[in-house]
Amino acid sequence: MEKGYKxxxxxxxxxxxxxxxEELRGLYINSTxxxxxxxxxxxxxxxxxxxxxxxxxxxxxxxxxxxxxxxKSDSKPAYKQLSRNQLVSALNLCRExxxxxxxxxxxxxxxxxxxxxxxxx
Numbered sequence: 001m002e003k004g005y006k007x008x009x010x011x012x013x014x015x016x017x018x019x020x021x022e023e024l025r026g027l028y029i030n031s032t033x034x035x036x037x038x039x040x041x042x043x044x045x046x047x048x049x050x051x052x053x054x055x056x057x058x059x060x061x062x063x064x065x066x067x068x069x070x071x072k073s074d075s076k077p078a079y080k081q082l083s084r085n086q087l088v089s090a091l092n093l094c095r096e097x098x099x100x101x102x103x104x105x106x107x108x109x110x111x112x113x114x115x116x117x118x119x120x121x
């Protein structure tokens with residue numbers, strides 16, 4: 001098992017049912033900006049940077065390039081445009097990457113690249 005994994009996290013919305021949308025946004029930013037990049041650095045994952053994790057997560061939440069679904073805006077970042085359900089889906093993907101490690105990260109990265117037309121089947 002790779003370093004830094006948390007085994008006790010649930011992978012469904014019940015973990016977040018008492019959280020308000022601001023708390024969910026904070027958890028998302030913490031995961032994509034701190035936790036995942038740290039694990040990536042410790043375990044030599046295929047992506048390492050916060051913006052890469054954010055792209056991969058959002059593309060996979062939508063099953064499409066995220067900015068086809070949300071406004072690209074400096075004044076209102078993508079994560080602030082997400083609904084509660086979309087944030088929960090994003091957090092579940094983050095937790096999957098934390099739990100399953102590099103293989104899951106690579107799988108989600110490849111899906112993101114396919115959505116973007118940068119990887120063929």
